[in-house]
Amino acid sequence: MAPRAAAKTAESSDKVGVICRALRRAIIEQALEPGAKLPEDSLGERFGVSRTIARHALGQLAAEGLVELRRNRIAVVATPSWQEARDAFDIRIELERLVVRQLAGKLTKAQVAALNAHVDAEDSSRGGSDAVSIRLATEFHILLASMTNSPILVRYVSEVAYRCCLTLSLYSRPHSSECGVTEHRAIIAALVKGDGPKVMELMHSHLDSVATRALVAPTPQRGRDLLDILAPYAEEDGADRVVKLAKVVRGRTR
Amino acid sequence: MAPRAAAKTAESSDKVGVICRALRRAIIEQALEPGAKLPEDSLGERFGVSRTIARHALGQLAAEGLVELRRNRIAVVATPSWQEARDAFDIRIELERLVVRQLAGKLTKAQVAALNAHVDAEDSSRGGSDAVSIRLATEFHILLASMTNSPILVRYVSEVAYRCCLTLSLYSRPHSSECGVTEHRAIIAALVKGDGPKVMELMHSHLDSVATRALVAPTPQRGRDLLDILAPYAEEDGADRVVKLAKVVRGRTR
DNA sequence: GTGCAACAAAGTGCATGCAATTGAGGCGCT
DNA sequence: AGCGCCTCAATTGCATGCACTTTGTTGCAC
Numbered sequence: 001m002a003p004r005a006a007a008k009t010a011e012s013s014d015k016v017g018v019i020c021r022a023l024r025r026a027i028i029e030q031a032l033e034p035g036a037k038l039p040e041d042s043l044g045e046r047f048g049v050s051r052t053i054a055r056h057a058l059g060q061l062a063a064e065g066l067v068e069l070r071r072n073r074i075a076v077v078a079t080p081s082w083q084e085a086r087d088a089f090d091i092r093i094e095l096e097r098l099v100v101r102q103l104a105g106k107l108t109k110a111q112v113a114a115l116n117a118h119v120d121a122e123d124s125s126r127g128g129s130d131a132v133s134i135r136l137a138t139e140f141h142i143l144l145a146s147m148t149n150s151p152i153l154v155r156y157v158s159e160v161a162y163r164c165c166l167t168l169s170l171y172s173r174p175h176s177s178e179c180g181v182t183e184h185r186a187i188i189a190a191l192v193k194g195d196g197p198k199v200m201e202l203m204h205s206h207l208d209s210v211a212t213r214a215l216v217a218p219t220p221q222r223g224r225d226l227l228d229i230l231a232p233y234a235e236e237d238g239a240d241r242v243v244k245l246a247k248v249v250r251g252r253t254r
Numbered sequence: 255m256a257p258r259a260a261a262k263t264a265e266s267s268d269k270v271g272v273i274c275r276a277l278r279r280a281i282i283e284q285a286l287e288p289g290a291k292l293p294e295d296s297l298g299e300r301f302g303v304s305r306t307i308a309r310h311a312l313g314q315l316a317a318e319g320l321v322e323l324r325r326n327r328i329a330v331v332a333t334p335s336w337q338e339a340r341d342a343f344d345i346r347i348e349l350e351r352l353v354v355r356q357l358a359g360k361l362t363k364a365q366v367a368a369l370n371a372h373v374d375a376e377d378s379s380r381g382g383s384d385a386v387s388i389r390l391a392t393e394f395h396i397l398l399a400s401m402t403n404s405p406i407l408v409r410y411v412s413e414v415a416y417r418c419c420l421t422l423s424l425y426s427r428p429h430s431s432e433c434g435v436t437e438h439r440a441i442i443a444a445l446v447k448g449d450g451p452k453v454m455e456l457m458h459s460h461l462d463s464v465a466t467r468a469l470v471a472p473t474p475q476r477g478r479d480l481l482d483i484l485a486p487y488a489e490e491d492g493a494d495r496v497v498k499l500a501k502v503v504r505g506r507t508r
Numbered sequence: 509g510t511g512c513a514a515c516a517a518a519g520t521g522c523a524t525g526c527a528a529t530t531g532a533g534g535c536g537c538t
Numbered sequence: 539a540g541c542g543c544c545t546c547a548a549t550t551g552c553a554t555g556c557a558c559t560t561t562g563t564t565g566c567a568c
Binding site: 325328329 | 520
């Protein structure tokens with residue numbers, strides 16, 4: 001994979017791209033938890049650029065759904081609702097089914113080798129931190145997508161995979177061995193064999209199991225997103241009452 | 255459709271959002287053809303903002319794949335390759351199948367009414383310009399997606415639909431009645447009936463027919479993208495020769 | 509007439525500055 | 539102590555300015 005299609009669509013001038021990539025990694029490795037503040041100045045200072053650039057990067061990340069931009073407020077790492085998490089996984093399943101459908105029986109030797117190497121890396125990182133293994137598992141799926149040679153598909157799969165990663169860090173507590181490495185191997189095997197329907201089914205059940213294993217129940221109460229929990233009560237008679245409520249909650253959670 | 259989820263993820267501060275929406279519309283209505291230049295100054299002047307904002311808007315649009323950003327060069331409306339167009343349609347088919355799967359049998363009276371109203375509007379615009387009917391057809395699909403209440407799905411369907419619109423303006427010459435209104439009506443009927451598999455099949459064939467009807471053959475020669483046509487010849491002994499060629503072509507086409 | 513090189517115009521890349529808005533701490537009042 | 543208010547620091551929103559890159563053009567040599 002030559003670094004040819006480097007910065008084609010977005011991530012224009014590199015500086016922005018560097019910041020985007022760095023933040024993405026930090027987010028999916030949970031170095032930045034959902035809700036973490038991302039002030040433009042700090043970012044700029046940290047990466048040696050001006051606020052303008054940091055701002056631009058935040059804009060891109062917001063377009064990808066990884067950060068949330070609120071007018072006149074500090075940007076934060078996105079905090080998707082449980083429903084959004086489930087939606088993201090549903091979309092991801094469809095997209096990745098498409099990926100493996102296109103790929104079944106069409107992988108070159110080199111591609112298979114690359115995939116195996118990646119899974120090996122996943123295997124050998126089992127002792128390491130959860131963060132790294134989650135990232136590697138996600139990157140396996142992105143690597144797969146990149147083999148379709150469809151930039152659009154790669155972009156969508158990447159985005160939605162990152163989003164799922166993010167939600168995993170929110171809604172799954174004891175996330176040991178999220179993404180079964182054995183399932184990855186099975187997928188590779190089926191791809192090589194060229195059994196399209198089989199590999200689509202494999203991918204489907206793989207992702208679905210990750211989703212259902214991780215996204216345990218709608219979490220009726222359980223700390224954190226009190227604001228989101230209260231959101232449904234907002235609809236009835238105007239927002240002001242909820243704003244007040246929100247203030248109270250805010251004060252209590254801190 | 256209450257304007258509730260106005261500017262949540264991106265399109266932050268409105269001014270940027272306004273420009274984005276305006277440009278999107280201009281692009282899908284083919285007021286701006288693929289390859290059209292989008293200088294930051296002109297945009298800023300036209301919309302009464304500074305280059306900074308125009309630039310930001312271009313960044314967002316680039317992230318959506320509607321415009322192409324090249325370092326130190328004027329941004330242009332994207333010119334997707336034929337393959338990219340086909341890829342976009344493939345993705346779109348999967349996403350919209352998901353949409354109707356989620357929607358089958360779950361539409362409220364009001365939603366059905368809204369859909370019918372929209373299709374009526376499509377019908378009554380048959381005499382008008384192609385641009386408007388193409389836009390309306392696209393918006394039907396987006397309207398459908400928005401009824402899933404899944405912001406992520408809405409975003410992806412919108413994006414990919416816009417992209418498809420863009421490619422339609424590139425690769426389909428005599429585009430009369432692209433998106434069969436009768437097919438839209440059939441989809442609504444099947445949705446109301448709650449026949450999931452049926453409506454998925456309908457949507458699939460609907461989009462597929464649009465794609466195959468529009469994306470006629472890989473267009474071996476046929477004007478326009480001379481540079482892209484020449485691209486394959488570049489690989490052999492370095493880029494410089496092609497750069498020269500490009501210059502020649504450039505000079506001749508103008 | 510053709511090719512080439514230097515120049516001028518236009519446009520982007522980025523930083524900085526100023527106005528506007530928000531959140532928080534401090535203050536007095538009850 | 540608890541509650542509300544007010545002021546101020548922190549932070550974003552946006553425009554402008556300067557440096558650098560690209561592009562089109564003019565002039566010169568062959």
